[in-house]
Amino acid sequence: MGSNRFNTIEREGVNAVERAFLDIGWIFREQPIVDVGIDAQVEVCIDGKPTGQLIAIQIKSGSSWFSEKVKNGFLYRGSITHLEYWKSYSLPVIIALYKPEDHQVHWQAVQERYIETTRKGWKIIVPFDQNINESSIPKLLKLASAYIVDAMLPAVPYCIHTQEIVTQLAEIHKVDLQETGAWFQLEHKDKYHLPLNIETMGYGLISVRHLNYDGEGLNREVVFDPSIIFFTQYEDPRGDWDHWVPVSMTQYDFCLGVKHFVCASVEENGLVVLDKTLQKDIASFAENWARILRQNGWTKYGQKSKKLKHAVKSNNSNSADG
Structure with a gap:
């Protein structure tokens, strides 16, 4: 999210992601210290009870992240440094893109099957129809759960x-x-x-x-x-x-x-x-x-x-x- 944690658009994006997870009954925890591309964690709750199952989140806010489109979604490009860090992270990682025009949060899991390497780094498609809401709960559960x-x-x-x-x-x-x-x-x-x-x-x-x-x-x-x-x-x-x-x-x-x-x-x-x-x-x-x-x-x-x-x-x- 950059070095300035109090940028208005970035703060709006963090708040939007928090609201989206609160709406499905999960616990959102913003990282108090700037991490290497990890802005927050969310804990899965089932029937109102915390499970201890966590997902790490990289949050990107602003229209610029939605400028490059392909057939099925928005194209996110990243650095190899971030990718290698996320792949070795102890928790599953998702990218959450906040679009201020319609207040939607789109997301994608950082997994090998979705990643394509490029000459300068890597890219991943964030689907148009994959928003943080109740319809995404089954996918997020599978991602979060090493154990059910x-x-x-x-x-x-x-x-x-x-x-x-x-x-x-x-x-x-x-x-x-x-x-x-x-x-x-x-x-x-x-x-x-x-x-x-x-x-x-x-x-x-x-x-x-x-x-x-x-x-x-x-x-x-x-x-x-x-x-x-x-x-x-x-x-x-x-x-x-x-x-x-x-x-x-x-x-x-x-x-x-x-x-x-x-x-x-x-x-x-x-x-x-x-x-x-x-x-x-x-x-x-x-x-x-x-x-x-x-x-x-x-x-x-x-x-x-x-x-x-x-x-x-x-x-x-x-x-x-x-």
Whole structure:
């Protein structure tokens, strides 16, 4: 927001963002000390109760931020210094643009999937129709929540980044993840990366796995390293039901063989957590893996492949059953 925190337009913008979050019942806290591009934090409240889930906000005010338009929104350009700081920040970060002419606040999440690098920095589209109001609550909740806590269940970690990149890959390659038995396999343009296989398994389960080989010649077998199965229909306290949470993970050690870890099971009444600590560890692993997949450019360089279809199918039940 610049060095002068008391600029009239900037102050108007901060007040507008505060009002917008207060209107949806969340707690707004302006940063008392100028941070590197972080002007405020907002805390999620559910049914009037603070949750401890936070979002950091960079606020930009004034007409100049709306001068560059593309088909779907306003184009925001920033410095690499700010971007690297926000990407390493301990909280999710959003950009909030305040337009004084109509008092609207538009926002966008600072996430890899929305960012495009340029010669001088980077740019991101802030959608025309994405304002801070009740319609944005589901998106903001997903962004804020590393954990969704139900009073009747233990804290359940769900995997935002994994859900985002797998869903995006399915959209790119025209695969319906709602269809049981749907699957697709990708090979990276850079053959250094292991093939990536994604398959729906029924009962709201999806497997995401890298394919590798063990042995040579006729004895060579397809193995999965890693393979994570997610339950994709976890319902949080607000009634949103499409969160992804890990159920099991398989890893392959060329000396010790297959290692299988089960942290939850899917029963008739929903998800049953068997090992809360293990589930948290698998979720952390999955989210780091998802970030690596995005950094390695799978959305751009992943090419659909028909190889290993039968090998994948024959190993599927072994991986899922544990």
